[in-house]
Amino acid sequence: MTAPAAGRPEGYDPYAFEPFAVTVDLAVFTVRDERLHVLLVERGQEPFRGAWALPGGFVLPQESAEQAARRELAEETGLLPRTVAGLHLEQLRTYSDPDRDPRMRVVSVAYTALVPDLPEPRGGGDAARARWTPYGTDGPLAFDHERILADAHERIGAKLEYTCLATAFCPPEFTLGELRQVYETVWGVALDRPNFRRKVLTTPGFVEAVEGPPRRTGGRGKPAALYRAGAASALHPPLLRPEGRSS
């Protein structure tokens, strides 16, 4: 309105304005031991030294936010970049409150990643430690990461309804029981097994049966047939969670 930056500045002098820092933050979810877990790192520096936070870091001058997110994810989890390249990574939203970082203006692009159960992370990079934490048991997180995490949880819960995203939580071959576990864990509800099975199998392209009917001895109970993720990405009609309302 009145400040010089209200329009695109004449000369585009990169140093004419107080600079913004741009970071990425990652809400990485997995299903482990029938509970939803989030990847958290312990901060090694002030502010919030010793507090837990979402993994993340600065976007470098020559990379996009998504490239930065994948790089950080590889660093924090110790996964091979090749593996990280195949993971489901989705931009959540951007957090830009002027006071969200006490030191300077930091705008953060948040991403959500869904991964199958992975080995324990090796606190890489600048993070003191990294670990999988059951969702909900995380104490207060640094910065506005509590809010980001809540937004991410809401988003994946909603996306399970109308996309085939749930398979991203599963290993390459999985049983319908494992797939159902994903829904039950993220939504926090119990689903009727026969109905879930019917819905998944009658949705074209959601899953495809693995050929020579091998069976998995998960633990107790009758062995189950194995499936792979299908070619579809959307669910029509959607698989709505019980109780109606989203979020």
Add this chain to the structure above:
Amino acid sequence: MTAPAAGRPEGYDPYAFEPFAVTVDLAVFTVRDERLHVLLVERGQEPFRGAWALPGGFVLPQESAEQAARRELAEETGLLPRTVAGLHLEQLRTYSDPDRDPRMRVVSVAYTALVPDLPEPRGGGDAARARWTPYGTDGPLAFDHERILADAHERIGAKLEYTCLATAFCPPEFTLGELRQVYETVWGVALDRPNFRRKVLTTPGFVEAVEGPPRRTGGRGKPAALYRAGAASALHPPLLRPEGRSS
């Protein structure tokens, strides 16, 4: 990884890195003359001087991206800030390709706004001109705005399915025919009138009838009853568009 900014930098010196500029871009939609229109501005400066672009501008040091988006929207449309405060504004996603602006590193947070049919904008601020353009007839836009606009269109199309968002396109009181027009215009399909009516009226909280049955003489045809937007924000079950697939 190797660059100094891979982790949070020690001193947080705001000038230690090549600065990023942070902007907002707005995809503002309205339904006018049974067609979907987008608010575009003509660029008054290089690059892309004379080309059409989405309205937008820099985020000021003391405002959030959403505040910047509302400020820019008020400037470009000539609407009162009080009016703009009530409009539906939704963050779309952030575009951060390193080369999206030829001059410097610009990260842009895109927003989508849905407005009722508004008066012609008065090319305010730094934009040479501003106008409503039928969606699809916009020539090539500046920067990556073509892509942003396509993403925005896909997003609102999807949100019409499972939210009550369509009422944001309508004036405070509207007929079911006008509401159906919104769906048909955004989706580009014809909907069965009786079925649409049944769906809307049986969804609790989608719309509420205006009391003393006034009627609108839109043009030809039987006058229709008026409705207001209801209290609900989500649609359960959703109103799926014909043909299944999203986007």
Add this chain to the structure above:
DNA sequence: TGCTTTATAGTCAGAATGACTTTAAAGAAC
């Protein structure tokens, strides 16, 4: 040899949807 657990195959009623038909009430064409 039973429990308990999980997979898998069905059944059945109610809800939701898609395709239509019909009547009513306006403006436009003649």
Add this chain to the structure above:
DNA sequence: GTTCTTTAAAGTCATTCTGACTATAAAGCA
């Protein structure tokens, strides 16, 4: 003024989808 066209609004009917259940099969465990 009569007829045609357009839109609103009410209602029908068959199909599909879903939620709630029952039943059987195949494993591990006590």
